[in-house]
Amino acid sequence: MATQTHTSSEDISVGLAQFIENCRWEDIPDVVRHEAKRSLLNYFAAALSACFDPTVERAAQVYARFSAAQQATVIGRGQRLDMLTAAALNTMMANVFDFDDTHIPTIIHPTAPVAPAVFALAQTRPLSGANLLLSFILGAEAECRIGQAVSPGHYSRGWHITSTCGVFGAAMATGKLLGLSTQQLVWALGSASAQASGLVETLGTMSKSVSMGNASRNGMLSAFLAQQDFDGPAQPLEGARGFLNVTADAPDCQSIVSELGTRWELLNNTYKPFPCGVVLNPVIEACLGLAKHPELLQQGLHALERIELHGHPLLRQRTDRPNVATGRESQVSAQHAVAVSLTRGKAGLAEFSDQAVADESLRALGRKVVFVEDASFAVEAATVKLHWAQGKSLVVAIDIARGARAKPLSDQELENKVRTLCEYGGSGCEPEALIQAVWAMDRATDVGQIMQLVAGKNK
């Protein structure tokens, strides 16, 4: 049995590595196995939506010049590149819209750096689906636990936590698939620690995607180096000048190894119904309900006097952006989200594109938004009140938004997300076969074949 509880503060890196070396597929609870598949479905959905995004296009132009072989599929683009390069580009596309998953305790997007690594490796040798899922689960576990140990100070200081912790996840997932020993896994953590990077300052720009791609690429590289006994420090995580102490003010080192094998961080993973900052989830859900309301249709949006958003103070702090210029910015603008949801009755990627933002009538409607901060609201709750002249009003209150931990997207909703985003991305891939293959992947004998279903056509 791989389950171990470590209590010494001396062996954080070794303790984590031991668990990863020893953990077997039989040790993974069914609910965790299923959540892993849900995370992967959401990953493919997000990646397929962005395979021709300008960030990915420009990166692919440069990266392809430095790719060794046609080993691994670049999702949706009808292109194969070497494992490291394909992993980098697939990570970028899965995360570029921030429509990928969210590990609530850390706000890490766990899957984007880890899944591309294990699928790339799976295209170079026959690997069972159970093996891949096990490695993915362990990689995500390492990534999220390391993220917890440095939270919340790490992100608030300015570290892009998915990038900085993702490299450890990709290293451990790849290392597990390669069958590395505990010592080699510690060395892989060391080479990963030497490559951990990514800054919050880059968010909203293309350069965010560089650190995301590196997380996956360099995590794989760390594992390949460790396989050659390329050594590293004994305590890359907890050492005096190791990752935890350098990037956090008071790291909770112990949380990395506590309850290993019984606490599974993938169970804290969530999936977005809308391509927006999660604090906007309840607001958009309320507005989509209001958009269909007969009273609204009768009174009309133009006659609205005021749109009140009642919610937790974080709602205003994170999303009070009245005049956004780009689709990317609109994903964290309450004004735009409210206006477009009420007007179009939809809140997909098209509603948060540069084109949507250019619609002047949406900006006019957005100016009617008023924030009412109320600390008694949970972050996943909000109330939207529409006011017309002569005292007419409409109210919708959302207690727990869809997509929150307490109200997760259903499997069916995730399947629909794959269908919708696959269509949006323009790869021409067929979502139904992919959906079936992911649900059945624990029985696959050569799981790398899944990548053929998301290959797309060369344009």
Place this chain on the structure above:
Amino acid sequence: MATQTHTSSEDISVGLAQFIENCRWEDIPDVVRHEAKRSLLNYFAAALSACFDPTVERAAQVYARFSAAQQATVIGRGQRLDMLTAAALNTMMANVFDFDDTHIPTIIHPTAPVAPAVFALAQTRPLSGANLLLSFILGAEAECRIGQAVSPGHYSRGWHITSTCGVFGAAMATGKLLGLSTQQLVWALGSASAQASGLVETLGTMSKSVSMGNASRNGMLSAFLAQQDFDGPAQPLEGARGFLNVTADAPDCQSIVSELGTRWELLNNTYKPFPCGVVLNPVIEACLGLAKHPELLQQGLHALERIELHGHPLLRQRTDRPNVATGRESQVSAQHAVAVSLTRGKAGLAEFSDQAVADESLRALGRKVVFVEDASFAVEAATVKLHWAQGKSLVVAIDIARGARAKPLSDQELENKVRTLCEYGGSGCEPEALIQAVWAMDRATDVGQIMQLVAGKNK
């Protein structure tokens, strides 16, 4: 005239990028041009000494699997790989023994991440030597100035400053050679900022070399991305969550743009006479003098009672390591350095190898070392006193060690370093042609040809 002094705290990144875009070869003083050539000679010496070091061997095995084309020379190994991969490996070998240069105000090794980038690019297109030197000088300038802005807190917190700042140097040097605009150079700084990494915890292990290689590789990548208008934040350096604020407690942002074009940081560069921590320089120099002394030869080393090292407290703090197990550790051990210098009368790479460390008689002699801390000593000074029974003693005092800023290695000494280290590394390269080519490189029309002189033979 490119010289500009920036006083606004608003435009650090833009100010630096403007200077780099506009600076011309004519703006570079002769003394800086010459120092650049000295830095490059020292770089080739260091790289040639380590081209078959185990760290480089193992990294090359893995990296070569992910190399696209035979574009650029991997020094001494008779191997060509793509530009990014060759740059990474050449950076590793130039730095693996820490025998490369030292920028005194920051303890950055400026050349190792920057030179490999510009030489790799020079092998893919005809570039003049003046162009390459200009780009190298500007890259090193950016790297050292950014390092100064975050010093001393950055390194003491645990950031391996050559790795974290080297990526900016390589990005700016490559960007200059590519003719990037100011805006593109700022974007390159942004993608470099997203990739800045490297931890002090990894020193003494192979994984240090990963972040070193990345500095050069990812700096180049940042410039190639910027060339495709891959954008980044407006203030990657000075932004609220940018590199300076995230990695330093009280960054001196202004130092990055003050006196641009008049203060040249390459003039603060130094070169090591011995492959050791610089605080050991005066101790080794004293011991090499003592080793030849007739009195010592008469009394004998075995009869020594005590070896007193009088020096600045940093000497003891950094080098009091009585029982080292590896050659790498011995490079920062006063006990080993003293014993081997007195015994062999030499202090080259062979004296700081695993083999030398295994000599039990050296360990016995090292146990006689006693530190006498004295804050009145400068770091580059030390006094060594040998005591025999019956009160016999010998003293050598070094006021300013060779290799210090005030007593730099002469051009002739640097040439000899090339000859010695080239021989040590076993590449079979011919040092004389290289030495001549570096001194003459400002007149070269296709400077990439220099790399043929350091190619070595495939083993």
